Amino acid sequence: MSKLDWHSAEARKRLARRHAAERHFKWLGLGAIVLSLSFLALLLFIMLRNGVGGLDWDFLSGSDSTDPSAAGVWGAAKGSILTMLVTLLLSFPMGVLAAIYLEEFAPRSRWIEWVEVSINNLAAVPSIIFGLLGLAVFINTFHMPRSSPLVGGLTLALMTMPVIVISARNAIKAVPPSIRDAALAVGASKVQTVFHHVLPLSLPGILTGTIIGMARALGETAPLLMIGMRAFVVTPPDSLNAPATVLPMQIFLWSDEIDKAFVQNTSAAIIVLLGFLLAMNGIAIYLRNKFEVRW
């Protein structure tokens, strides 16, 4: 092999080319991030520009109407709150209990493997499939009232539960075994160990995961479309069985209106929905930073 002369013009050119390629690659990476984030900025900007003028007290406290200037978002927001209540009450306890069982008590058997596989797959099943399930089971088989917060909440609970199970399992797994050993060593039973020590220690992580799962459920539209939560609701729902609509569905319904004045309403409703989601995620981040223990 001939000795390479690092100072020859050829070698320098080669080095310069390689360094240029390095720079280009780096710029490409930065460009990808800037492009993605500018898309986000554009989306938020357009929604704010179109919607901010429509945000006033009448809009926040009114219900749906055929007249765009009289239409408001409270009816849908109340429907969302009722639906989320059902979802939370069902998916949180069930998800946490299932996670505890799988992480702390489950024997290594074929059955349990099936449970784990089905939880992991349920977390990835398209949301519209849960809507089909809700339609076939809750409405057509059990004859529950169509387009009610009860059925919507049940459907979303089935969708949210796997998310909660997975995050709760990770939170429980993060509690070091020494805590369990210590409790067992002073005579606590296995159940006491879990409910008195492991669960409280993993609760911040579980709550963070739950809030994120609930935020996802709050923004979900497709499964609720399947169970008919697209009612034109003039009075806010006053029970779990009353016909209702939810915030994302209101956005969808308004976006379909021909009247141009609904563009402002739709964007304003989007701002309200994003505000809710931002608040929920903010709480989740706060919880994580404040209570998370690094072992």
Place this chain on the structure above:
Amino acid sequence: MTLTIVLIAVFVLALGGWFVARAKAKALYTGRGSLHSMPGYHGWHALLWVLVPALAAWFLWSAIQPGLVETAVLADPAAASLPAEPMQRGAILAEAQGLAEDPSATAFNPQAQTLAAPMRAAQNRFSLIGALLVAIVALAGLGWGLTRVKAGFRARTQVERAVLGLLLAASLLAILTTFGIVASLVFEAGMFFRDVSPIAFLTGTHWSPASAGGANISDNFGAVPLFWGTIYIGAIIAMAVAIPLGLMSAIYLTQYASATARKWIKPLLEILAGIPTVVYGYFAALTVAPMIRDFADSLGMANPSTESALAAGLVMGVMIIPFVSSMADDSLAAVPRAMSDGSLALGATRSETIRKVLLPAALPGIVAGVMLAVSRAIGETMIVVMAAGAAARLSANPFDSMTTVTYQIVQMLTGDQEFNSPKTLSAFALGLVLFVVTLLLNIVALRVVKRFREAYE
């Protein structure tokens, strides 16, 4: 109403049982080791004995009461004039039930009006019987629970056994959900395939359920254009956006960005994944689609449509970016440090190391991530509903309006068709196809990821 009150009474009774049993056990305490279980466990034991049997009785009664009420009402002389045809009879009975609950309502059918009074009487009678039954069961449970409070009684063991049962039941709910999905999809799709041949459904190229009917019904349910639209939008256009952007962001964040920049940029990117899909759909329809139409216009296309595969695919791709990025991030992080260090030590630049060493090593993980992203994109509904259009056509032109599986599911099930028409049932057949495809993608991807992780551990 009576049944709701008795339900509340059961909970109050259970709470009372908890206090009484605990107090009783406390009174038995005479010193260290005199009780097997702490008084609280005796309380829980009594509470369970009130709650579980009473709730079981309550649910049982709620399930059988409507049947009993109906038999009683039908035995009433006023019911003799009811039509024998079950559909009409059911409608009148349902109306009478509504009148019985809300007397101020006006009757649509005079027969329902006459039946309302016997209906109300029967309901009151059976509710009272049910309430008494539940109350007896609850009291018996309470009595039994309280007699068991003894110093040597292993209340904790019993309670913990019940807790374990509850935990097991909760985890079985996941299997039940999966089973429910499979059963309902297969059942409804089976009804659909009685009318339409599965082969015509999976290989036919003509989709127009609106004109379906008669003998050659199968000809109008060819789903290939829907499959093509789904793949074109979700797996081709969206991935053409998401893979380069997601992968390059992941590379920049893991290899070049400082820790502070990473800490700020990553959550910002994650926001893209947290925005509801209906918002993306609206953005696609309001802003992106008109832009693309104008662009197609400037290319000289004859009247391009407002709804285009490109608009839906582009926006969907942006939505998937953070997902691809975090999967790529994980795969790059899983490659052992020694491999990139070795390459750098030999004098390769960072970009050469990334392209020639890191990416090939992380490829299986990245491919699996892309598969998961595809499975998410093809199941995405709102964006295509709002931006992709309804025309089922086999076209490779991204400016054309195209439809997808999810769009057609929504289309078939919204609106007021009767439930058992082939048109509505086709939604379940499409749902079954979607479920099977996403399931396969997920299973294969998770297996690849697992094997990939093991290879480097």
